[in-house]
Amino acid sequence: MSVVSIREVAARAGVSRATVSKRVRRAAQELGYHPSAVARGLARKRMDTLGVVLTPGQSSPIDSPFFGVLFNGILKAAAARHQNVTLVVGETWESADKSLPRFRDGRCDGLLIFYQPEGSDLIPALLGAGVPTVLVNDRRDDPRASWVDVENFASSRTATEHLLSLGHTRLAFLAEYSALTFVPARQEGFFAAIEAAGLPRSAGRVVYTGFHGDEIGRSVDALMDCPAAQRPTALFCVADGVAAQAIAALARRGLRVPHDVSVVGFNDDAAATRVHPELTTMRQPYDRIGAEAVSLLLEQIADPTRRGRHAVLPTELIVRGSTGPAPQD
Amino acid sequence: MSVVSIREVAARAGVSRATVSKRVRRAAQELGYHPSAVARGLARKRMDTLGVVLTPGQSSPIDSPFFGVLFNGILKAAAARHQNVTLVVGETWESADKSLPRFRDGRCDGLLIFYQPEGSDLIPALLGAGVPTVLVNDRRDDPRASWVDVENFASSRTATEHLLSLGHTRLAFLAEYSALTFVPARQEGFFAAIEAAGLPRSAGRVVYTGFHGDEIGRSVDALMDCPAAQRPTALFCVADGVAAQAIAALARRGLRVPHDVSVVGFNDDAAATRVHPELTTMRQPYDRIGAEAVSLLLEQIADPTRRGRHAVLPTELIVRGSTGPAPQD
DNA sequence: CTGTTAGCGCATTCAG
DNA sequence: CTGAATGCGCTAACAG
Numbered sequence: 001m002s003v004v005s006i007r008e009v010a011a012r013a014g015v016s017r018a019t020v021s022k023r024v025r026r027a028a029q030e031l032g033y034h035p036s037a038v039a040r041g042l043a044r045k046r047m048d049t050l051g052v053v054l055t056p057g058q059s060s061p062i063d064s065p066f067f068g069v070l071f072n073g074i075l076k077a078a079a080a081r082h083q084n085v086t087l088v089v090g091e092t093w094e095s096a097d098k099s100l101p102r103f104r105d106g107r108c109d110g111l112l113i114f115y116q117p118e119g120s121d122l123i124p125a126l127l128g129a130g131v132p133t134v135l136v137n138d139r140r141d142d143p144r145a146s147w148v149d150v151e152n153f154a155s156s157r158t159a160t161e162h163l164l165s166l167g168h169t170r171l172a173f174l175a176e177y178s179a180l181t182f183v184p185a186r187q188e189g190f191f192a193a194i195e196a197a198g199l200p201r202s203a204g205r206v207v208y209t210g211f212h213g214d215e216i217g218r219s220v221d222a223l224m225d226c227p228a229a230q231r232p233t234a235l236f237c238v239a240d241g242v243a244a245q246a247i248a249a250l251a252r253r254g255l256r257v258p259h260d261v262s263v264v265g266f267n268d269d270a271a272a273t274r275v276h277p278e279l280t281t282m283r284q285p286y287d288r289i290g291a292e293a294v295s296l297l298l299e300q301i302a303d304p305t306r307r308g309r310h311a312v313l314p315t316e317l318i319v320r321g322s323t324g325p326a327p328q329d
Numbered sequence: 330m331s332v333v334s335i336r337e338v339a340a341r342a343g344v345s346r347a348t349v350s351k352r353v354r355r356a357a358q359e360l361g362y363h364p365s366a367v368a369r370g371l372a373r374k375r376m377d378t379l380g381v382v383l384t385p386g387q388s389s390p391i392d393s394p395f396f397g398v399l400f401n402g403i404l405k406a407a408a409a410r411h412q413n414v415t416l417v418v419g420e421t422w423e424s425a426d427k428s429l430p431r432f433r434d435g436r437c438d439g440l441l442i443f444y445q446p447e448g449s450d451l452i453p454a455l456l457g458a459g460v461p462t463v464l465v466n467d468r469r470d471d472p473r474a475s476w477v478d479v480e481n482f483a484s485s486r487t488a489t490e491h492l493l494s495l496g497h498t499r500l501a502f503l504a505e506y507s508a509l510t511f512v513p514a515r516q517e518g519f520f521a522a523i524e525a526a527g528l529p530r531s532a533g534r535v536v537y538t539g540f541h542g543d544e545i546g547r548s549v550d551a552l553m554d555c556p557a558a559q560r561p562t563a564l565f566c567v568a569d570g571v572a573a574q575a576i577a578a579l580a581r582r583g584l585r586v587p588h589d590v591s592v593v594g595f596n597d598d599a600a601a602t603r604v605h606p607e608l609t610t611m612r613q614p615y616d617r618i619g620a621e622a623v624s625l626l627l628e629q630i631a632d633p634t635r636r637g638r639h640a641v642l643p644t645e646l647i648v649r650g651s652t653g654p655a656p657q658d
Numbered sequence: 659c660t661g662t663t664a665g666c667g668c669a670t671t672c673a674g
Numbered sequence: 675c676t677g678a679a680t681g682c683g684c685t686a687a688c689a690g
Contacts, residue, residue, distance in 0.1 A: 037434035038370045039667035042682050047367065049415075049436075054404065065394055065599065075383065079418055084436070086378075086415035089408055105366035106683090107378075107413070241603065248605035270394065274570065274600060276577030368683035371666050435667090 041106070050078055050297055051088040051108035053122075065270040066239060067114065070137065073290025074112060081294055090122070097125060104131055110301045112136055112293055117179035132300035136293045137284075138181055139310070146300055148292040148311040152182045155282045155315040156189030157196075159236055159264045160204075162280070162317055164197045167326035168234035168262060170205075172223055174246060175238040176216070177208040186238055186266070205232060209242075216242055217249035224253060224261075233261055233326050240265035240272040243279055247322065258324030268318055277321030285313050370435070379407055379626055380417040380437035382451075394599040395568060396443065399466065402619025403441060410623055419451070426454060433460055439630045441465055441622055446508040461629035465622045466613075467510055468639070475629055477621040477640040481511045484611045484644040485518030486525075488565055488593045489533075491609070491646055493526045496655035497563035497591060499534075501552055503575060504567040505545070506537040515567055515595070534561060538571075545571055546578035553582060553590075562590055562655045569594035569601040572608050576651065587653030597647055606650030614642050 027033075041047040052074065078085050086108050090099035103111060103126065110132030116123060126133045127144045135147035163171060173190045175183050187206060194204045209219035224231055237243035243265035247257050255261050257277055265272055268283035292311040300306060356362075370376040381403065407414050415437050419428035432440060432455065439461030445452060455462045456473045464476035492500060502519045504512050516535060523533045538548035553560055566572035572594035576586050584590050586606055594601055597612035621640040629635060 034430045034433050036371070036667055037436045038367055038376065039435075039682090040669075041367045042365070042371050042684090043667080043669040045682070047436075064397070068393070068397060075416070075418060084415065084417075086413070087404070088413075089404060101363045104363050106368075107366045107376075241599075244603045248603065248607075251605045270570075271600075271603060274573045274577065275604065276580045278577075365683055368666090369685075371668085372683080372685040374666070 045106075047084070047107060047109055048082060049084040049086050049108040050074075050294065051086050051103070051111045053103070053111055053113045054087050054089045064241065066241070066267045069267075069269050069286050070114070070284070070289065073286035073288075074136070074293060075290070076287060077290035077294040080291075081298060083294065083298070097121075100125055100129060104129060110134070110297045112297060114138070115180050115182070118181055119179060130304050132297060132304050134293050134297040134300060136289065140181075142308065144308050146296045146308040146310065148289055148296060148313065149182070150284055150289070150313050150315050152185035153189040153192070155266070156186035156236070157193045158189075158315075158317050159266070159282050160190050160193035161197075162319070162323065163234040163236065163262060163264060164193060164199075166234075166262060166323060169199060169203055169326065170230070170232045171203060171234045171236065172205045172207060172232040173236050173238075174207050174209065174216075174219065174223075174242060176211040176242055178211075183238060190236055214245070214249070216245040217252070220246050220249040221253065224250070224255065229329060231261075234323075235261060235263045237263065237265050240267045240269050240279055240281055243281070243322070244271045244275045247275055247277075257322050260327055262323040262326075264323060272318075272320075275322075280320045280323040281318050282315040283318050284315055288313050374435075376413070376436060376438055377411060378413040378415050378437040379403075379623065380415050380432070380440045382432075382440055382442045383416050383418045393570065395570070395596045398596075398598050398615050399443070399613070399618060402615035402617075403465070403622060404619070405616060406619035406623040409620075410627060412623065412627070426450075429454055429458060433458065439463070439626045441626060443467070444509050444511070447510055448508060459633050461626060461633050463622050463626040463629060465618065469510075471637070473637050475625045475637040475639065477618055477625060477642065478511070479613055479618070479642050479644050481514035482518040482521070484595070485515035485565070486522045487518075487644075487646050488595070488611050489519050489522035490526075491648070491652065492563040492565065492591060492593060493522060493528075495563075495591060495652060498528060498532055498655065499559070499561045500532060500563045500565065501534045501536060501561040502565050502567075503536050503538065503545075503548065503552075503571060505540045505571055507540075512567060519565055543574070543578070545574040546581070549575050549578035550582065553579070553584065558658060560590075563652075564590055564592045566592065566594050569596045569598050569608055569610055572610070572651070573600045573604045576604055576606075586651050589656055591652040591655075593652055601647075601649070604651075609649045609652040610647050611644040612647050613644055617642050 075085055088103060088108065088111065111126065112134055113123065114136045115138045123135065123140060123145065124142065127142055133146065135145060137149055139147045139149045160171065171194065173187055191201060191204055195201060207219050207223055209215050235246055237246055243263050247263055250257055250261055257263055263279065265279040265281035268281045272279040272281050292313065296309055296311065299309065404414055417432060417437065417440065440455065441463055442452065443465045444467045445464070452464065452469060452474065453471065456471055462475065464474060466478055468476045468478045489500065500523065502516055520530060520533055524530060536548050536552055538544050564575055566575055572592050576592055579586055579590055586592050592608065594608040594610035597610045601608040601610050621642065625638055625640065628638065
């Protein structure tokens with residue numbers, strides 16, 4: 001509504017609309033003028049830029065397809081709020097104190113941090129230094145911490161209920177070993193569903209695996225290497241990438257999905273539809289996650305002393321071909 | 330070697346080493362001092378920041394696993410040269426003129442642009458405006474353009490030779506429809522290998538497919554929907570993601586890889602090892618691509634009037650389980 | 659060789 | 675309500 005137009009400019013300058021427009025534009029064009037975001041930033045003490053913290057090297061989250069879609073959600077939300085996004089790479093995750101100056105050099109107004117290992121001292125350091133920060137797909141008890149996460153417990157429970165409703169009675173929960181906060185939450189949801197169905201807790205097995213080479217495949221092998229009558233018939237994987245590799249490992253040993261084993265993933269990222277059969281999975285609301293994260297961060301930037309706020313978003317069960325009825329013995 | 334240490338500082342200030350160190354550090358710490366990158370940038374007219382151009386929304390390259398690894402290479406190289414990386418999102422690819430001011434607002438010193446469609450007016454606009462720019466995995470005839478690309482023709486020829494050496498005589502080249510410059514180059518390499526092997530050009534079929542939903546799967550279906558004696562036994566896919574979806578489609582119609590059909594991908598990104606069987610593919614030298622791109626861009630930044638320079642890097646054939654001998658009729 | 663000063667290009671303030 | 679002055683925090687060129 002209050003968008004200033006050439007009309008007002010002309011009126012104010014006391015000249016015709018055309019004159020103003022032409023003069024201003026010509027002058028600007030001829031001189032090759034374009035405003036400096038840096039000077040503006042220095043004067044306003046605000047760059048309208050959000051920093052995304054990354055770690056360089058092998059373990060960069062940017063390798064993961066999940067990170068890609070999540071990041072995309074952030075990008076869209078930032079654009080909608082007229083914010084830029086910049087990457088801030090720390091030396092390593094451990095040396096938070098060494099990276100801290102880089103995090104507060106004014107290049108960006110606040111930080112977005114994706115699922116950090118639980119023990120990381122980066123977050124306390126940032127919160128202690130008063131750097132506006134929002135954790136994405138992560139949570140923390142610190143009252144200063146703002147974060148946005150999905151309903152891990154409920155989502156996992158829903159996914160497991162889906163398997164149970166198909167008649168499965170021997171289930172397994174497969175996670176890459178990590179100290180990420182969502183892993184235990186999803187594990188609890190897994191067991192909650194099992195117990196609610198009246199099955200013994202022993203109906204669910206938990207396997208933690210590494211993420212190097214084909215450790216996932218070997219974990220699946222170990223899990224399946226037993227008489228068919230004891231073998232799990234349903235596998236709940238903590239991420240689609242894990243599920244994809246698990247399916248490959250199952251195929252290698254002649255087990256068919258979903259005929260012999262049903263597999264559920266989590267995320268609904270690109271990996272979910274690039275495998276055969278396509279994955280049944282819990283879809284994360286990427287755009288909403290991005291929108292909430294950006295909102296919370298802008299609040300934090302507006303008032304850095306503010307208490308942390310949280311957003312917990314639901315996921316959605318997407319049923320595809322990787323799950324089916326439990327095999328009849 | 331010439332790294333100034335507390336030692337020199339002490340000598341210069343005429344005080345003991347400990348004194349200097351303690352005083353300086355205490356003062357800085359007590360005041361919570363940290364230098365402002367923005368003020369520094371304004372004064373030096375240099376942000377030591379490289380911009381990566383992205384488009385928001387669905388078609389963002391960040392969705393692709395290939396982009397992830399490539400991006401990671403850039404990140405590492407930038408860190409090694411003490412450069413930051415920021416994202417610059419244009420409105421859309423088309424409206425270059427509208428986005429131009431955002432590209433030259435001083436926030437970053439130059440731009441890295443990933444494989445743009447051939448007709449994009451963004452690149453001429455940027456070159457015309459004198460913005461230091463380097464194209465990544467792309468090339469352009471404009472003498473002002475700097476770019477780094479892989480040997481598409483030779484790589485594709487190598488991949489095809491691998492298939493031919495396995496006895497395949499009916500091949501297909503599968504590409505997502507796009508105006509990216511590497512597609513025709515790879516297609517030519519494909520035919521060059523076929524003709525060098527003494528086979529008729531008709532031994533190679535070319536299929537362009539869309540990238541929405543399962544268009545790839547449907548293209549594979551169309552390709553394979555013929556008597557076995559005419560069916561291609563080898564598929565060269567222009568990217569690993571395409572190959573992965575092709576394998577899924579083949580599995581769906583009961584064709585086994587590599588028993589019935591051999592499949593070669595391109596990139597060696599995360600998708601290559603997440604399928605069963607794992608993909609034979611051409612690995613791109615991500616770290617070298619990143620290093621060259623950053624180098625060329627820094628040259629361009631140092632002297633924007635400089636003529637464009639190029640780097641063409643080799644790829645490497647990685648043989649995995651998706652290729653095997655041609656089936657005997 | 660050290661300490662001082664004048665911009666860098668904006669936004670914001672203050673007088674007019 | 676408009677136009678000129680001041681300062682953002684640093685670097686570079688300068689004089690002492």
